[in-house]
Amino acid sequence: MNAMSSTGRRAPSPTFIDAARHQIRDLMMAVPGIDSVLLSSTDGFELVSVYKRSSLEGGKMAAVSSSILALVEAFLGEIDLNGCQSLTLEAENGKALISAIPAPHHPMVLVIVTSPTVLLGHVMHATRHTIQRLNQLDQQMHRH
Amino acid sequence: MQRHKIVFGGAMGAGKSQAISSLSEIKVLSTEAFNTDDAAHSKLLTTVGIDYGEISLDAETRIGLYGTPGQTRFSFLWPIIAKGSLGVIILVDHTAQNPLTDLSIYIEAFGKTSDNLIIGVTHIDQRPDRPTSIYRDWLHQQGRTYPLFFIDARQREDVLLLIETMIASLEAQLGSMGS
Numbered sequence: 001m002n003a004m005s006s007t008g009r010r011a012p013s014p015t016f017i018d019a020a021r022h023q024i025r026d027l028m029m030a031v032p033g034i035d036s037v038l039l040s041s042t043d044g045f046e047l048v049s050v051y052k053r054s055s056l057e058g059g060k061m062a063a064v065s066s067s068i069l070a071l072v073e074a075f076l077g078e079i080d081l082n083g084c085q086s087l088t089l090e091a092e093n094g095k096a097l098i099s100a101i102p103a104p105h106h107p108m109v110l111v112i113v114t115s116p117t118v119l120l121g122h123v124m125h126a127t128r129h130t131i132q133r134l135n136q137l138d139q140q141m142h143r144h
Numbered sequence: 145m146q147r148h149k150i151v152f153g154g155a156m157g158a159g160k161s162q163a164i165s166s167l168s169e170i171k172v173l174s175t176e177a178f179n180t181d182d183a184a185h186s187k188l189l190t191t192v193g194i195d196y197g198e199i200s201l202d203a204e205t206r207i208g209l210y211g212t213p214g215q216t217r218f219s220f221l222w223p224i225i226a227k228g229s230l231g232v233i234i235l236v237d238h239t240a241q242n243p244l245t246d247l248s249i250y251i252e253a254f255g256k257t258s259d260n261l262i263i264g265v266t267h268i269d270q271r272p273d274r275p276t277s278i279y280r281d282w283l284h285q286q287g288r289t290y291p292l293f294f295i296d297a298r299q300r301e302d303v304l305l306l307i308e309t310m311i312a313s314l315e316a317q318l319g320s321m322g323s
Contacts, residue, residue: 010180042177043190044217063192063217070175070193078173107178 027130033118038111103138154235155246156214157185159266159297168197231260
């Protein structure tokens with residue numbers, strides 16, 4: 001119990017992690033207002049993190065964001081709204097987007113932290129593309 | 145109608161979700177995710193948010209049953225969930241590598257938010273070589289006197305015993321304060 005990192009065979013492969021890191025870097029290049037991106041498993045393990053601000057703790061962010069997404073999904077289920085895709089949090093000094101990646105082999109959570117001035121539509125459009133790519137990678141790597 | 149809250153804590157795989165499922169009279173709200181850490185436990189799904197169920201003890205008393213995620217990376221949620229509860233039932237997996245360390249972790253964590261702790265040890269039948277007396281001995285060494293039960297989380301009567309003990313314990317505390 002209480003392992004701080006996911007080491008089991010159910011975790012994504014190092015090849016997938018490398019490919020995901022490339023996708024995340026592409027996302028950050030495409031949208032200059034993104035400060036940090038974290039990819040985690042739905043059970044709260046950090047898989048990839050790329051930060052412009054070093055003060056963030058990836059392990060803690062992974063656990064908290066997976067809980068938040070699961071709680072929101074449960075809440076939506078109670079009000080007959082299914083397939084929670086993302087939630088947006090707006091604070092005084094920035095925004096956070098928490099998105100579900102319903103990849104069939106490794107369902108994941110993507111957390112994006114942005115500056116307050118970033119255009120949300122721009123972030124969401126680019127994020128949708130990244131999620132599609134991560135989904136495709138998950139399926140490709142399980143075919144081989 | 146009085147509404148109360150009782151929380152289930154303890155390690156992944158100790159039986160918290162099962163206990164709530166065994167007891168709840170409503171469809172349990174669960175926040176399970178695919179468990180990628182099969183080195184820690186082989187089960188496929190694990191709670192990452194809360195479980196929520198309800199049970200009526202009598203016409204006037206309804207208990208909300210709250211399950212917590214067991215892994216310590218989710219410990220930020222424990223005090224949030226335990227706040228305002230009547231008490232916490234700590235479940236310990238008897239087959240765990242070190243169940244006394246687990247017990248120590250959850251007593252330490254939940255003891256900060258509740259004085260009313262009850263311990264339920266599960267999966268006893270799966271480790272007949274490990275004496276069950278280790279828990280009583282350990283509690284005695286620590287100078288702690290929490291109620292201790294050996295239960296099967298799948299058995300409604302077993303889990304109900306924990307709830308009823310918690311209520312009785314509270315009533316006894318209230319009675320002694322009033323006398």
